Amino acid sequence: MKESILKNKSYDFAIMVVKIYKTISYKHKEFTLSRQLLKSGTSIGANIREAEFAQSNKDFINKMSIALKETNETDYWLSLLKDTSYLDLDNHLKLTSYNNELIKMLVSTINTMKSKTN
Structure with a gap:
């Protein structure tokens, strides 16, 4: 159940990121930073989707860990875009x-899965 909520939230977030990318690229003609946000922000959900068909618990944890890294990168791009006045x-x-x-x-998902595999 938790993964389903996570899958849906990550998809909704990806839609928000795409819309912000469109706004920044069209309104401000900024393509480099906004493209980085687009890549990392949409990659979160893609990795969560990949984890659905993981070949093992280790593979599942790995895919979810990659999604977690992408959220961290997305946080960086969001801050940079705000601090450079591209994002209100x-x-x-x-x-x-x-x-x-x-x-x-x-x-939470990663920790739960790790505790099950130990």
Whole structure:
């Protein structure tokens, strides 16, 4: 059940990231930083989806750990875009809050799975 909620939240987050990317790239004509956000922000859900068909518990943990790394990278790009005035404070807070939820859920999922495999 938890993974299903995580899958849905990561997909919703990816949609938000795509919309922000479109806004930043069209409005500000900024393509490099926003593209990095697009890559990391959409990769979270892609890795969670890959984990659904993991070949083992170790593979599942690995895929979820990659998704967790992507959330950390996404946090970096969100902060950089805010601090360079490409991303307004409201959108930054909304996206960062959502990203932090994903971090907490991924950490919980990884820790739970690790405890089951030990």
